Amino acid sequence: MFSFSDRVEVPKHALVRFIEKESVLLNLDTECYYGLDEVGTRMWQMVTAAPSIEKAYEELASEFDVEEVLLRQHFSDLLEQLTDLGLLRVHSADAEVDPSV
Numbered sequence: 357m358f359s360f361s362d363r364v365e366v367p368k369h370a371l372v373r374f375i376e377k378e379s380v381l382l383n384l385d386t387e388c389y390y391g392l393d394e395v396g397t398r399m400w401q402m403v404t405a406a407p408s409i410e411k412a413y414e415e416l417a418s419e420f421d422v423e424e425v426l427l428r429q430h431f432s433d434l435l436e437q438l439t440d441l442g443l444l445r446v447h448s449a450d451a452e453v454d455p456s457v
Contacts, residue, residue, distance in 0.1 A: 358435065360410040363404050372400070383442045390441055392394045395420070399434055409435065410448060437444040 366372070371382040377394040392400055401417060406412035413431055417424055439443040 358409065358439070359448070360413060361381050361408055361449045363406070363408050363449060364435070364444045364446050368403055369446050381438070381441075381443045386442060388441060388442060390438070396434055397433055400438075403431075403435065404445075409446075432437065 369384045371384055373380050373382075374397065377397060379392045379397040379400060380389055381392065381400075382389040398419070399412070400417050403409060404413040406415065409431075413428065417427055420427060423444065435444065435446070439446055
């Protein structure tokens with residue numbers, strides 16, 4: 357489980373390709389891939405660029421016309437799935453990120 361104060365990084369074994377407004381993510385170690393629709397792709401873009409999950413969530417909340425509780429749940433579910441698939445790594449806010457990962 358993670359906290360919204362945590363941050364994420366994309367591991368080196370995760371390959372991302374954007375196709376129009378959607379994306380395909382591939383774990384090169386497991387050879388499993390995962391497709392994201394337009395909303396999932398936007399969530400990916402925001403969380404991988406933001407300094408914390410919370411900052412990404414706040415930006416998404418300002419972009420999408422959806423109840424905040426629902427957005428938070430869907431965002432959390434996506435992050436959990438991507439972490440379980442090895443496509444994202446979550447680090448506590450005060451942890452150093454290993455650049456070799």
